[in-house]
Amino acid sequence: MSTEKGTKPWTVQELVGWTAGFFGRKGLAKARLSAELLLAEALKLDRTLLYSRWNDPVDAIPLEVFRSYIQRYVEGEPIEYILGYRWFMTYRLEVNPDVFIPRVETEELIEWIVQKENRRPRWFMDLGTGSGAIGIALARAHPEATIVASDKSERALDVARRNARTHRVLDRILFYQADFLDGLDELVDPVEVVVCNPPYVGENERQEVSPATLRYEPEMALFGGPDGLDFYRKTLEHRSLLRGKRVYFEFGLEQKERLEELFSPVGAVTCKRDMYGHWRFLSVDFHS
Numbered sequence: 001m002s003t004e005k006g007t008k009p010w011t012v013q014e015l016v017g018w019t020a021g022f023f024g025r026k027g028l029a030k031a032r033l034s035a036e037l038l039l040a041e042a043l044k045l046d047r048t049l050l051y052s053r054w055n056d057p058v059d060a061i062p063l064e065v066f067r068s069y070i071q072r073y074v075e076g077e078p079i080e081y082i083l084g085y086r087w088f089m090t091y092r093l094e095v096n097p098d099v100f101i102p103r104v105e106t107e108e109l110i111e112w113i114v115q116k117e118n119r120r121p122r123w124f125m126d127l128g129t130g131s132g133a134i135g136i137a138l139a140r141a142h143p144e145a146t147i148v149a150s151d152k153s154e155r156a157l158d159v160a161r162r163n164a165r166t167h168r169v170l171d172r173i174l175f176y177q178a179d180f181l182d183g184l185d186e187l188v189d190p191v192e193v194v195v196c197n198p199p200y201v202g203e204n205e206r207q208e209v210s211p212a213t214l215r216y217e218p219e220m221a222l223f224g225g226p227d228g229l230d231f232y233r234k235t236l237e238h239r240s241l242l243r244g245k246r247v248y249f250e251f252g253l254e255q256k257e258r259l260e261e262l263f264s265p266v267g268a269v270t271c272k273r274d275m276y277g278h279w280r281f282l283s284v285d286f287h288s
Contacts, residue, residue, distance in 0.1 A: 008057075009057040009058060009059075009060075009063075010057065010058050010063065011054070011055050011056060011057055011058065012039065012043075012050055012053050012054050012055070012056055012058060013054045013055060015035075015039055015058060015063075015066065016032070016035050016036055016039060016050070019031075019035035019038070019039070019066075019070060020032040020034075020035040022070070022074075023035060023073070023074075026074055028073070028074070034073065034079055036050055037079065037083060038066060038069040038070065038073065038079070038082065038083070039058075039066055041069065041082070041083050041084075042062045042063075042065040042066035042069060043058070043062050043066075044062075069082050076211060076212040076215060076216070077212070077216055078101055078212060078213075078216055078217070080095050080101045081095065081096060081097055081101070081216060084096065086101055086102055086131075088102045088106075088107065088131075088133050088137070089107055089110065089137055089140075091167060092166075093131050093132070093133055093136070093163050094131065094159055094162055094163050094166070095131050095159070096159060097216055097217070097218065098153065098155040098156050098158075098159055098218065099130045099131040099153075099156045099159050099160075099218065099221070100130050100131070100217055100218060100221035100222070101131075101217060102130070102131060102133040104275075105250060105274050105275075105280055106133060106134065106197050106250060107137075108274055108275060108280070108281070109134075109195070109197065109248065109250050109280075109281050110134065110137045110138070110141070112248075112272055112281055113138070113193070113195060113248055114141045114142075116283070117142075117193060120142060120144065120145070121142070121145060121192040121193045122144065122145055122146065122190075122192065123145065123146050123147075123148070123190045123191045123192050123193075124138045124142070124145055124146075124147045124148070124191065124192070124193050124194070124195060125147070125148045125149075125150075125187075125188065125191045125193070125194040125195065126138065126147055126148070126149040126150070126195050126196070127150055127180060127181070127194060127195070127196040127198070128150070128151055128152075128180075128196055128197065128198055128199075128221070129149040129150060129151045129156070129157070129160050129175070130151060130156050130159075130160065130197075130221060131156070131159050131160055131163060132149060132159070132160030132161070132163040132164055132173070133163075134195050134197065135147045135149040135160070135164070135173050136160075136163055136164055136167050136169055136173070138195065139164070139167075139169035139172050139173055140167065140169060145172065146172055146173075146174065147169075147172060147173045147174070148173075148174045148176065148184070148187050148188075148191060149173050149174065149175050149176070150175070150176045150177070150178040150180075150181075150184060151175075151177065151178075152177070152178070152179045152180075152220065153177075153218070153220070154177050156218075157175050157177055160173075160175060161175055174187070180231070180234055180235075180238070181238045181241060185241060188241045188242070188245075191245060192245060192246070193245065193246050193247075193248070194242065194245055194246070194247040194248070195247075195248045196231075196235075196247070196248070196249055196250075197249070197250040198224060198231035198232070198249065198250070199220060199221055199222050199223050199224040199228075199231060200224045200228045200229070200231065200232075200250070200251050200252040200255065201222045201223050201224065201228050201252060202223070202224065202225065202226055202227045202228035202229075202252075203223055203225065203226050204226060204227065205228065205252075206223070209222065227258075228252055228255065229255065229258060229259070229262070232249065232251075232259060232262055232263075233262065235247065236262060236263075236266065239266050239286060242286045243286050243287065243288050244286060244287075244288040245286055246283055246284070246285050246286075247283065247284045247286065248281065248282070248283050249281070249282045249283075249284075250280060250281055250282075251279075251280065251281070251282055253278055253279075255279075256271055256279040256282075259271075259282055263282070263284045266284070266286055266287060267284045267285045267286040267287050268284070268285040269282065269283070269284055270282070270283045270284075
C-alpha cells in the first residue's frame with residue numbers, strides 16, 4: 001500500500017475496502033470488521049464514526065500507523081493487543097502482552113456466578129486476575145461487595161489496576177501480588193466466594209494451541225503442568241483455607257471427570273456446559 005494512490009490520497013472507504021480484501025485473501029477471519037477496527041484506532045475514532053467520514057482523505061501519519069497495524073495483524077499478532085483493548089461483557093478492558101486476552105467463555109462464567117450468587121456475597125476473591133476482567137465484572141455486578149484480586153505478575157496487576165480505575169471500582173478491589181493463595185491466609189478468611197480461570201492447558205496439548213497464542217500471550221496464563229491440572233491440585237493443598245467457601249473454576253475440554261474425582265472428596269461439585277455444549281465450568285462447595 002503506497003502513501004498515495006496515484007496522485008490522490010486514500011479515503012476511509014478505499015482503505016477499508018482494500019484492507020478487507022487483503023485480509024480475506026490472507027484467510028483472516030472477520031476481515032471487514034478487523035479492517036474497520038484497525039483503521040478507527042489509527043485515526044483515534046470510534047469505529048461507528050468511520051461512516052461519517054467515509055469519503056474523507058486519510059493523512060500520511062495515521063496512514064503509516066494503519067500500515068504498521070496491518071503488518072502486525074497479518075504476522076499473527078492478536079488484534080486485541082494491536083488495539084490495546086478487548087470488549088468484555090459490555091465494556092472495554094485494556095489488554096497488552098502482559099495479560100491473557102479474556103475469552104467469551106469467561107463472560108459465561110461471570111453470568112453463571114451472578115445468577116447463582118443472588119444472596120449477594122460481601123467478599124469475593126479473584127485468583128489469577130490478569131487484566132482484572134473477573135474481579136471488575138464481580139464488582140460491577142455486586143456494588144456492595146469487596147473483591148480481593150491476586151496475580152503472580154506485577155505487570156498484570158498494573159493493567160488490572162488501570163482497568164479497575166477506568167471502571168470506577170478501584171476502591172472496592174484489593175490487589176495483591178501472590179502465587180495462588182500463598183501469603184493471603186488472613187485475606188481469605190472473610191471471603192465467601194472464590195473465582196478462578198486458571199492456566200489449564202496441558203503441556204501435552206501444546207501442539208494444539210494456535211501459533212499466535214503461543215507467540216504472543218503469556219505462557220504462565222496458559223499452561224497448567226503436564227496434564228493442565230496443576231492449579232486445581234494446588235487448590236486442594238490449600239483446602240483448609242477454603243472450608244465453607246464456594247469456589248468457581250473454568251476448565252478445559254476432557255477435564256470434567258478428572259476434576260470431579262479430585263474435588264468430590266472435599267465438597268459438593270456442580271458442572272456447567274458453555275454455549276457450545278462443552279463442559280467448561282465447575283463450582284465446589286467445600287465442606288466446613
